Amino acid sequence: DTGVSQNPRHKITKRGQNVTFRCDPISEHNRLYWYRQTLGQGPEFLTYFQNEAQLEKSRLLSDRFSAERPKGSFSTLEIQRTEQGDSAMYLCASSSDPGLGTEAFFGQGTRLTVV
């Protein structure tokens, strides 16, 4: 297992277009997170899944954003009608167990640029 994999690594899109990112977690990991990071900021929580169930969503996740994790394996994050403010690095992370103190492993991220 090579770790958490995210595709694509970079995406440039025109404002108003829809984009979809994919995350493949470490295979035995039940927990999957999506974070967003903008320049000069730390990663900000968007949502997480426990297996296929989406258990928590941040208020940052507007109704233009939707995330899925069918069958509790890979996950997709879709942004509809992209805006320039959506330009950011989107990070996926996975961990083996819920609860405090479980290390999360991050992917390399998908850098989105909306022009």
Add this chain to the structure above:
Amino acid sequence: DQQVKQNSPSLSVQEGRISILNCDYTNSMFDYFLWYKKYPAEGPTFLISISSIKDKNEDGRFTVFLNKSAKHLSLHIVPSQPGDSAVYFCAADTGNQFYFGTGTSLTVIP
């Protein structure tokens, strides 16, 4: 509101000396903290963690100190090496998500 704060955006240290990175938090309910390290074009990687029942955790050259009464933690790296040059993020773990600070960019000068 920023619940985890790293007030020093950058830090430069000579190779072989100690690097001290600081982090403050506002929520007294936070019970577990982690430090992540990030190189350019890579995702953050876990470095070291500490539970609130401890005030110190050590792993090789890396030591994290927690002062619960001050809501403050620090990461000490000694001796610092050029390969330690990266952005360091402090994070509080609630069990459901991590609250990250804004990061401190460490440069270790050879």
